[in-house]
Every structure is written in C-alpha cells, then in structure tokens.
Amino acid sequence: MPAIPPVPVRRPWRRLLGLLPTPAGTPFTFGYALVLLATSLFADHADPDIVADLLQGSSTDVAHLSQTPLLALVGSALWVAGGMLSPYAIGFLFVLTALERRIGGWRTAGVFLLGHVTATLATELPVGLSVVVGHLPDSSLHRLDYGISFGLMTSFGALAGLVPPLLRWPALGLVAAVLLQDLLSFTDPLTGWGHPMALAIGIACWPLVRRWSQTPA
Numbered sequence: 001m002p003a004i005p006p007v008p009v010r011r012p013w014r015r016l017l018g019l020l021p022t023p024a025g026t027p028f029t030f031g032y033a034l035v036l037l038a039t040s041l042f043a044d045h046a047d048p049d050i051v052a053d054l055l056q057g058s059s060t061d062v063a064h065l066s067q068t069p070l071l072a073l074v075g076s077a078l079w080v081a082g083g084m085l086s087p088y089a090i091g092f093l094f095v096l097t098a099l100e101r102r103i104g105g106w107r108t109a110g111v112f113l114l115g116h117v118t119a120t121l122a123t124e125l126p127v128g129l130s131v132v133v134g135h136l137p138d139s140s141l142h143r144l145d146y147g148i149s150f151g152l153m154t155s156f157g158a159l160a161g162l163v164p165p166l167l168r169w170p171a172l173g174l175v176a177a178v179l180l181q182d183l184l185s186f187t188d189p190l191t192g193w194g195h196p197m198a199l200a201i202g203i204a205c206w207p208l209v210r211r212w213s214q215t216p217a
Contacts, residue, residue: 019094019097019098020093020094020097021033021093021096021097021100025101026096026097026100026101026105027105028096028100028105028106028108028109029092029093029096029097029100029105029108032092032096033092033093035078036078036079036080036084036089036092036148037084039078039079039080040079040080040083040084040089043055043079043083044083055079055144055146056144057071057075058071058072058075058076058078058079058146059072059076059143059144059145059146060072060073060076060120060124060145060146061124061141061142061143061144061145062124062125062127062128062131062140062141062142063141063142065120065121065124065128066128073116073117073120075146076116076120076145076146076147077116077147077148077151079146079147079148080092080147080148081146081147081149088147088148088149088152091152091156092148092152095152095155095156095159096108096112096152096155098159099111099155099158099159099162099209102159102162102209102212102213103162103209103212103213104212104216107209107212108155111154111155111158111202111205111209112151112152112154112155113151114154114201114205115150115151115152115153115154115155115157115198115201115202116148116150116151116154116198118154118197118198118201119150119153119154119194119195119197119198119201120145120150120194122194122197123190123191123193123194123197124145124190127140127141127190128141143190145190145191149191149194149195149198150194150195150197150198151198152198153175153195153198153199153202154198154199154201154202154205155202156175156199156202157172157198157199157200157201157202157203157204157205158202158203158205158206158209159202159209160172160202160203160206161202161203161205161206161209161210162209162210162213172203175199176196176199179192179195179196179199182195183195183196
C-alpha cells in the first residue's frame with residue numbers, strides 16, 4: 001500500500017506575514033509604511049520644538065488649506081497620530097495590504113487619497129464658512145489636524161465590499177460602533193464627523209473596487 005504523502009502544514013506566523021506588506025506584492029503600502037515609520041521615529045527622537053513646528057505646518061486646518069492646500073494635504077498624510085504602535089498604524093498595515101492585494105497599488109492609492117482629501121475638505125470648509133459669517137471665532141481657523149485616519153477609514157470601507165458578507169457586516173458594525181462612540185464623546189467634533197464621512201466614501205466605492213478586483217491593475 002503506497003504511503004500517503006504528508007499534508008503540508010502552513011505555520012501561523014507565515015499566515016500572519018502574508019497579511020503584511022511586501023516590496024514585491026504590495027509596493028504602495030510597503031513604501032508608504034516606510035515613510036510613516038521614518039516620520040514616527042523622527043517625531044519620537046527629534047527636537048520637540050522642531051517636531052511641533054513641522055506638525056503645525058502640516059496641519060489641514062482652514063488657515064493652511066487656504067494658503068498652501070497641496071502642501072497641507074500631502075504633509076498631513078505623512079504623520080501617524082500616536083506613532084507606529086497606534087491603532088491607526090496597525091490598521092493601516094493590514095487594511096491597505098489587503099486592499100492592494102485585491103485591486104493593485106495605484107488604485108489603492110487613489111482610494112486612500114480620495115478619502116483623505118474629501119473628508120478633510122468636508123470637515124474644514126464648513127469651519128471656514130462659519131468664521132466668515134461670524135458663527136465661529138477666528139481662532140477656529142488654526143488647529144492641529146494631521147494623520148492618516150481619513151484615508152484609512154475610506155480604505156477600510158472599500159475593502160469591506162470585497163470580503164465575504166459574514167466578515168463584512170460584523171466588521172462594519174464594530175467600526176461603526178466605535179465611530180459613534182467617538183462622535184458622541186464630542187472630544188474632537190471635526191474628526192468625529194470626518195471618520196463616518198470617510199467610511200461612507202469607501203462604501204460608496206464598492207461598485208468601483210469590485211470591478212477593479214476583477215481586472216488586472
């Protein structure tokens with residue numbers, strides 16, 4: 001009786017590594033992660049005054065968006081609030097890796113950028129208008145606002161449309177509950193509203209990302 005060949009066992013750590021970005025498989029996520037790692041290390045170890053000046057200069061508040069919009073939008077996406085061990089950074093690695101493996105690097109970058117820019121403008125423009133008509137003080141034009149959370153939330157929303165329903169709806173429900181709690185806490189109203197907007201933008205991308213997932217990037 002011929003011997004039955006052993007079934008190869010895939011080790012758990014290899015399965016976990018498959019969820020992380022690689023230079024060949026997910027070049028956009030891998031390269032972006034290196035940039036975020038560099039800026040996080042700089043923020044942790046550089047002179048605090050220099051870091052504070054750079055973060056303020058990268059802020060997507062109304063003042064910077066009205067004067068240097070491109071610099072503010074790009075600069076704000078180069079920093080992670082809380083550093084590379086924050087939930088945003090960890091979520092970035094897994095969410096963008098999974099999305100890029102399904103739709104490609106350029107398309108993933110487009111989805112991320114769409115959420116980052118649109119949600120930022122949707123939350124900051126009303127502030128500017130409110131200052132113009134006198135409903136808010138001029139100090140509202142200046143605030144510290146930076147990070148990848150809007151782009152990440154849109155990428156998560158888009159990815160949800162590409163996974164099985166048994167995973168999609170519990171994941172969306174869990175994230176929605178967290179966002180609702182943040183919104184009700186009223187700690188940072190602009191970010192609190194921006195995250196649900198960004199998530200909705202990602203969900204609106206479902207028809208597009210599903211079509212992309214069927215065609216080579």
